[in-house]
Amino acid sequence: MTFEMLLQMFPIALMFAAPIILTALGGLFSERSGIVNIALEGIMMVGAFTGATVTVLLEESTPAAAWYGLLAGLAAGLVFSILHAVASINLKADQVISGTALNILAGGLTVYLCQIIFHQQRTRAFSNGIQKMTVPLLSRIPVLGRMLFIENYPTIYIAVAAVLLTWFVVYKTPLGLRMRACGEHPQAAASMGINVYRMRYFGVLVSGALGGLGGAVMVLTADIQYTLVSIHGTGFISLASLVFGKWNPFGVLGAGLFFGFSTALSFYAKDIPLLASLPGEFFYILPYLLTIVALVAFAGKSVGPKAAGEIYDSGKR
Amino acid sequence: MSYIVEMLHITKDFPGIRANDDITLQIEERSIHALLGENGAGKSTLMSILFGLYQPDGGTIRVRGREVKISDPNVATSLGIGMVHQHFKLVHNFTVTENIVLGMEPRKGPIIDIREAEKRVEEISKLYGLAVDPRARIEDISVGMQQRVEILKMLYRNAEILIFDEPTAVLTPQEIHELMQIMRKLVTEGKTILLITHKLKEIKEVADVCTVLRRGKLIGTVPVSETSEARMAEMMVGRQVSFHVEKSPARPGATLLRIEHLNVKTAKGVLGVRDLSLEVRAGEVLGLCGIEGNGQTELVQAITGLTRPESGRILLRDRDITHLSIKERTDAGIGHIPEDRQKHGLVLDFTLGENFIIHNYYEPPFARYGILNRKKIQENAERLIREFDVRSGQGALTAARSMSGGNQQKAIVAREIDRSPDVFIVAQPTRGLDVGAIEYIHKRIIEERDKGKAILLVSLELDEIMDVSDRIAVIYNGSIVAIVDAASTDENQLGLMMSGAYRPATAAAAQE
Ligand SMILES: Nc1ncnc2c1ncn2[C@@H]1O[C@H](COP(=O)(O)OP(=O)(O)O)[C@@H](O)[C@H]1O
Ligand SMILES: [Mg+2]
Numbered sequence: 001m002t003f004e005m006l007l008q009m010f011p012i013a014l015m016f017a018a019p020i021i022l023t024a025l026g027g028l029f030s031e032r033s034g035i036v037n038i039a040l041e042g043i044m045m046v047g048a049f050t051g052a053t054v055t056v057l058l059e060e061s062t063p064a065a066a067w068y069g070l071l072a073g074l075a076a077g078l079v080f081s082i083l084h085a086v087a088s089i090n091l092k093a094d095q096v097i098s099g100t101a102l103n104i105l106a107g108g109l110t111v112y113l114c115q116i117i118f119h120q121q122r123t124r125a126f127s128n129g130i131q132k133m134t135v136p137l138l139s140r141i142p143v144l145g146r147m148l149f150i151e152n153y154p155t156i157y158i159a160v161a162a163v164l165l166t167w168f169v170v171y172k173t174p175l176g177l178r179m180r181a182c183g184e185h186p187q188a189a190a191s192m193g194i195n196v197y198r199m200r201y202f203g204v205l206v207s208g209a210l211g212g213l214g215g216a217v218m219v220l221t222a223d224i225q226y227t228l229v230s231i232h233g234t235g236f237i238s239l240a241s242l243v244f245g246k247w248n249p250f251g252v253l254g255a256g257l258f259f260g261f262s263t264a265l266s267f268y269a270k271d272i273p274l275l276a277s278l279p280g281e282f283f284y285i286l287p288y289l290l291t292i293v294a295l296v297a298f299a300g301k302s303v304g305p306k307a308a309g310e311i312y313d314s315g316k317r
Numbered sequence: 318m319s320y321i322v323e324m325l326h327i328t329k330d331f332p333g334i335r336a337n338d339d340i341t342l343q344i345e346e347r348s349i350h351a352l353l354g355e356n357g358a359g360k361s362t363l364m365s366i367l368f369g370l371y372q373p374d375g376g377t378i379r380v381r382g383r384e385v386k387i388s389d390p391n392v393a394t395s396l397g398i399g400m401v402h403q404h405f406k407l408v409h410n411f412t413v414t415e416n417i418v419l420g421m422e423p424r425k426g427p428i429i430d431i432r433e434a435e436k437r438v439e440e441i442s443k444l445y446g447l448a449v450d451p452r453a454r455i456e457d458i459s460v461g462m463q464q465r466v467e468i469l470k471m472l473y474r475n476a477e478i479l480i481f482d483e484p485t486a487v488l489t490p491q492e493i494h495e496l497m498q499i500m501r502k503l504v505t506e507g508k509t510i511l512l513i514t515h516k517l518k519e520i521k522e523v524a525d526v527c528t529v530l531r532r533g534k535l536i537g538t539v540p541v542s543e544t545s546e547a548r549m550a551e552m553m554v555g556r557q558v559s560f561h562v563e564k565s566p567a568r569p570g571a572t573l574l575r576i577e578h579l580n581v582k583t584a585k586g587v588l589g590v591r592d593l594s595l596e597v598r599a600g601e602v603l604g605l606c607g608i609e610g611n612g613q614t615e616l617v618q619a620i621t622g623l624t625r626p627e628s629g630r631i632l633l634r635d636r637d638i639t640h641l642s643i644k645e646r647t648d649a650g651i652g653h654i655p656e657d658r659q660k661h662g663l664v665l666d667f668t669l670g671e672n673f674i675i676h677n678y679y680e681p682p683f684a685r686y687g688i689l690n691r692k693k694i695q696e697n698a699e700r701l702i703r704e705f706d707v708r709s710g711q712g713a714l715t716a717a718r719s720m721s722g723g724n725q726q727k728a729i730v731a732r733e734i735d736r737s738p739d740v741f742i743v744a745q746p747t748r749g750l751d752v753g754a755i756e757y758i759h760k761r762i763i764e765e766r767d768k769g770k771a772i773l774l775v776s777l778e779l780d781e782i783m784d785v786s787d788r789i790a791v792i793y794n795g796s797i798v799a800i801v802d803a804a805s806t807d808e809n810q811l812g813l814m815m816s817g818a819y820r821p822a823t824a825a826a827a828q829e
Binding site: 173189190 | 390391394400402406407408409410411415416419420421422424427428429470
């Protein structure tokens with residue numbers, strides 16, 4: 001593999017990394033507040049569907065249609081995640097089951113809405129998604145400029161900004177401290193006058209917003225329309241990134257980039273002598289394989305929030 | 318006389334049990350008021366009502382003369398009431414400071430001003446003589462330090478009325494001594510303290526007034542200086558209690574448990590037990606005493622199979638059990654009352670009845686052809702509950718988690734004694750128990766001894782060691798430094814040996 005090829009891989013890898021990072025940050029908020037959110041896959045689907053639909057419908061009237069699509073995806077993810085919040089916080093449902101139900105619901109719901117709006121099982125193709133851009137000045141930095149600032153999707157900048165903002169909120173503000181306390185020891189948080197329910201709602205809704213945004217980002221950069229398979233497991237890869245990144249925003253950034261590159265590898269494998277002999281399908285399974293390998297290798301070593309997944313019982317001794 | 322807190326005719330029901338029945342409690346300002354009662358008497362419930370965790374079903378509460386409704390802990394906090402819970406409520410991976418300021422963080426703009434927070438924590442800890450490192454993580458500090466953090470949490474919120482729920486149950490004697498000093502200091506600084514305990518000694522040492530509860534009912538309130546320990550014990554239990562264990566001299570037989578040159582690592586990877594050898598004979602109680610953290614935990618875990626030793630041998634009736642699994646050891650005749658009852662003693666989310674058959678659930682009469690016999694399990698549970706006076710809301714069907722700590726302990730003791738193992742490893746059997754229960758458990762241990770079983774009693778309570786044991790082994794820094802006859806030693810001598818300051822010239826001389 002030449003250095004030139006590595007440089008070429010950057011835009012594609014970053015394109016795939018952006019939605020993974022955003023969605024995994026969503027998972028971070030949810031789990032840090034104490035709610036396991038495996039509904040991220042379904043939330044991404046809802047965000048992707050909404051993002052694509054809004055883009056298609058607004059395309060005629062505004063050049064910024066795809067940006068409205070992103071916002072719409074964010075909003076839709078947030079609304080969809082309310083279901084998970086109500087089920088797992090108020091109704092004390094098992095969080096994994098509620099998440100699974102949402103994942104199944106998302107598939108049916110989006111295809112059903114496609115039928116109603118577009119009379120087919122997918123959205124109409126949009127002509128322009130988010131456009132690549134070159135950042136002035138920064139693009140002139142040798143090598144680095146080429147990697148990060150020439151002909152890249154701006155979504156990766158949004159993702160990096162979200163990483164910084166998440167770090168700030170989670171580790172520097174009272175809100176973050178309280179949210180983490182709810183994920184580690186909710187009874188302790190409650191005894192200090194913190195409203196555990198409210199903090200957990202916050203965590204889940206932010207995860208919905210970021211997951212929805214991640215879904216919209218994915219469809220509007222890597223696809224031409226929303227279909228049932230647009231997300232194909234990226235929500236789960238995001239969850240793996242969260243574990244891999246040890247529930248830390250910068251860890252998530254690293255893990256997201258890792259998965260971005262492993263996905264991009266499938267596009268370039270045929271040009272790399274050593275890898276060309278392997279069947280193309282191998283590279284499609286690669287990210288998922290790496291997910292499993294990463295989870296097994298890190299199993300036991302990385303520990304998440306202690307109370308995540310546990311139903312909150314204020315009277316527990 | 319004006320009271321700072323008055324709880325008048327408080328009643329509280331739980332499913333199947335009236336935990337508080339028309340209880341009236343009046344607290345004077347700047348006093349230490351003790352609340353005494355057996356396990357399950359309703360002390361924690363009463364204090365939880367004062368702290369707003371539970372709502373009473375009847376009665377009124379007055380604070381500083383004004384009638385109040387304490388609907389949640391926030392209201393209690395704003396009234397200046399703080400509580401140190403029996404089980405600490407600390408976030409294990411937060412720092413001391415983060416735990417203290419949580420929910421009331423000093424800010425600089427949108428950011429937590431952690432410097433300011435640390436400064437405040439340091440100021441308060443200086444004022445009341447509560448030395449802690451504000452930057453240490455909770456998981457890295459001792460239980461005694463964690464308790465100080467709990468106290469600081471209340472003081473940071475300007476609490477005036479401090480509730481301590483069995484604060485000494487988890488402390489070492491040294492830490493208990495320090496806590497008593499802290500309490501006195503708090504009172505001189507103008508605080509009022511409510512102390513829940515069943516240790517009469519502690520009440521005598523610090524408290525001014527003592528209120529006694531029994532089975533949810535108020536028995537009386539007495540001035541401590543004018544009431545003897547025996548009188549308070551009687552009020553608590555409802556009959557006369559003997560503080561001394563009645564026992565005949567031991568008639569030791571063959572050696573049942575033999576430990577040879579044992580080395581065991583601690584969880585942190587350093588040697589906790591070093592080249593330790595020990596013998597326990599049939600028909601005797603060997604007490605193991607030492608300051609906490611001198612290898613007792615590791616020794617017990619190695620004998621019972623919870624951890625693997627580095628080297629050395631453990632022999633049960635001359636059979637090498639060093640490499641057997643826990644279950645094989647249990648079947649071979651080892652019984653264990655574990656130090657950590659919630660972690661190793663009970664499955665908290667199982668019922669009491671299920672916990673009782675945790676060793677032999679698979680054999681008749683509890684199971685046949687792989688199917689559990691609920692009726693037999695129920696009968697077994699009812700028998701043990703009766704025999705050992707285990708109190709709980711719903712009998713055999715009570716979830717272990719919902720039981721009070723003392724009754725959880727009684728349940729474990731009941732299960733293990735009922736098996737009547739040949740070699741009985743008993744760690745902290747009466748930690749957190751009231752005198753009545755202690756008396757009963759000691760009696761049962763002696764009965765086991767007289768049946769010819771070998772008993773290794775590990776305890777941090779010197780009184781318990783001296784009362785129950787026939788021989789006493791002193792552990793220091795992972796090794797046995799002396800073995801003495803219980804009849805021919807005293808607290809001072811043991812204390813010196815435990816601290817490593819003094820070794821008798823011939824430790825072996827006392828062995829025979
Ligand atoms: N949350 C609860 N649910 C059901 N029963 C309870 C609960 N809390 C306490 N109890 C029962 O009420 C009684 C009094 O308990 P508690 O106040 O904890 O006793 P103490 O603190 O004096 O040992 C016990 O029988 C206990 O099992
Ligand atoms: Mg209690």
